[in-house]
Amino acid sequence: xxxxxxxxxxxxxxxxxxxxxxxxxxxxxxxxxxxxxxxxxxxxxxxxxxxxxxxxxxxxxxxxxxxxxxxxxxxxxxxxxxxxxxxxxxxxxxxxxxxxxxxxxxxxxxxxxxxxxxxxxxxxxxxxxxxxxxxxxxxxxxxxxxxxxxxxxxxxxxxxxxxxxxxxxxxxxxxxxxxxxxxxxxxxxxxxxxxxxxxxxxxxxxxxxxxxxxxxxxxxxxxxxxxxxxxxxxxxxxxxxxxxxxxxxxxxxxxxxxxxxxxxxxxxxxxxxxxxxxxxxxxxxxxxxxxxxxxxxxxxxxxxxxxxxxxxxxxxxxxxxxxxxxxxxxxxxxxxxxxxxxxxxxxxxxxxxxxxxxxxxxxxx
Numbered sequence: 594x595x596x597x598x599x600x601x602x603x604x605x606x607x608x609x610x611x612x613x614x615x616x617x618x619x620x621x622x623x624x625x626x627x628x629x630x631x632x633x634x635x636x637x638x639x640x641x642x643x644x645x646x647x648x649x650x651x652x653x654x655x656x657x658x659x660x661x662x663x664x665x666x667x668x669x670x671x672x673x674x675x676x677x678x679x680x681x682x683x684x685x686x687x688x689x690x691x692x693x694x695x696x697x698x699x700x701x702x703x704x705x706x707x708x709x710x711x712x713x714x715x716x717x718x719x720x721x722x723x724x725x726x727x728x729x730x731x732x733x734x735x736x737x738x739x740x741x742x743x744x745x746x747x748x749x750x751x752x753x754x755x756x757x758x759x760x761x762x763x764x765x766x767x768x769x770x771x772x773x774x775x776x777x778x779x780x781x782x783x784x785x786x787x788x789x790x791x792x793x794x795x796x797x798x799x800x801x802x803x804x805x806x807x808x809x810x811x812x813x814x815x816x817x818x819x820x821x822x823x824x825x826x827x828x829x830x831x832x833x834x835x836x837x838x839x840x841x842x843x844x845x846x847x848x849x850x851x852x853x854x855x856x857x858x859x860x861x862x863x864x865x866x867x868x869x870x871x872x873x874x875x876x877x878x879x880x881x882x883x884x885x886x887x888x889x890x891x892x893x894x895x896x897x898x899x900x901x902x903x904x905x906x907x908x909x910x911x912x913x914x915x916x917x918x919x920x921x922x923x924x925x926x927x928x929x930x931x932x933x934x935x936x937x938x939x940x941x942x943x944x945x946x947x948x949x950x951x952x953x954x955x956x957x958x
Contacts, residue, residue, distance in 0.1 A: 600625075601624075602671055603625065603626060604624070604670055605667045605673050608621040612665070615877065615878070617878075620707070620710070621671065629662070630697055630703060631697075634776040634798050635775050637776075638769050638770065638775050638777055639695050639766065640800065641777060641782075642767070643693055643723060643766050645788075646762075647659075650759035656682050657680040657681065657682060657757070658681065658789070659679075659789060659790075660676075660678065660680065660802075661800065662676055662677050662678065662802065664687070666679075666688075668710050672710045672713055674707065674711055676711060677694045679691060679692035680692075688714075690716050690719065690756070691719045691720075692714075692717060692721070693720075693721040693723065694720065694721070694722055694723070696708075708722070712741060717735065719732065719733070720733040720734075721733075725770065728748045728763070728767050730745075731743050732752065732754065748767070776797075779844050782846060783846065786846070786863075792838075794847050795844075795846035796886065797845065798844070804878070807876070809951075812948075813947070814835060814851055816949075817850075820939075828855075830854065831858075835848060835849075835851075836848070838865070839864065839866075839868050839871065840865070843893055845890045851871075852865070852868045853936075855869060868896060869897060869936050870936050870937065871900050873900075874905060875902055875903065875904045875905075880902075880904075883902060888900060898914065899912060899914050899934055899935065901932065903946065909927050910946075911923060912934075914935060928943070929944070
């Protein structure tokens with residue numbers, strides 16, 4: 594007798610629990626987890642072009658904010674999708690009515706499956722599809738019977754959306770795609786970021802949407818920032834937590850969890866150039882990037898003296914220090930060992946760093 598093994602589909606609740614333990618972002622389509630499609634330089638240029646023209650047409654007073662595909666949206670019991678970009682009010686971020694998607698240069702079955710899942714979001718009323726291959730923009734609208742009707746707009750034409758009753762030229766969506774290097778520049782990103790209501794990071798042409806962190810992550814950040822703030826009273830140096838960006842002219846723009854700078858900055862600035870200390874509190878989804886590409890980018894900032902990675906779950910700290918000869922040395926510590934910061938002549942006890950972080954949470958890796 595033979596048996597045919599049939600894989601059981603994963604539900605949206607099961608998927609979200611599973612996703613919380615993964616380093617890479619996935620979607621759930623028809624009950625099966627799938628990695629997000631790869632993103633190239635053209636994708637991010639199209640993303641900035643489209644969000645910019647929609648925001649310009651909507652006006653500065655519009656209550657709608659662009660949300661990049663970081664937060665999962667539950668479409669059905671078997672579908673959890675991450676729209677490439679959708680627009681929502683602050684209280685509607687999990688129930689979008691309008692979204693945009695950018696299929697790959699050679700659309701295939703994976704793109705069709707993603708589009709099908711987007712249509713199954715019951716609040717979705719309008720979908721905008723950007724086809725870079727044909728330079729065409731299509732708009733799909735949900736009709737009274739629950740089906741979808743499509744209109745197609747070619748180069749030289751104009752796109753009209755029911756969403757806010759706005760219109761914009763097709764050519765604006767594809768601007769810059771014919772230049773030899775389509776990568777976004779740091780200057781282009783900063784100009785775009787200044788108009789966004791949500792925070793994003795930038796890494797050599799790629800835009801990284803910031804996601805919400807767990808409460809223990811925020812507690813560790815506050816504990817560290819509070820200790821640094823108290824120590825720096827009366828000095829020219831200042832500490833910032835999570836909302837101040839570090840701009841590196843080599844092509845990166847990051848929001849560290851905790852950062853200290855002694856440079857002169859004005860109150861309206863959104864970024865700094867010369868941090869002396871950067872601390873990142875690790876999470877499952879960011880730890881690989883924080884330890885590798887992001888670390889290497891930080892090491893190239895001339896003013897930076899120490900880069901600290903705090904794993905509040907395992908109670909492990911990796912401190913990277915720039916030595917007098919310019920080399921970076923690593924100083925790990927585990928458990929109850931304190932954190933000693935030579936850059937500020939400060940030692941922070943472990944019980945201060947992990948205060949109010951329950952032992953059960955520390956053990957739940």
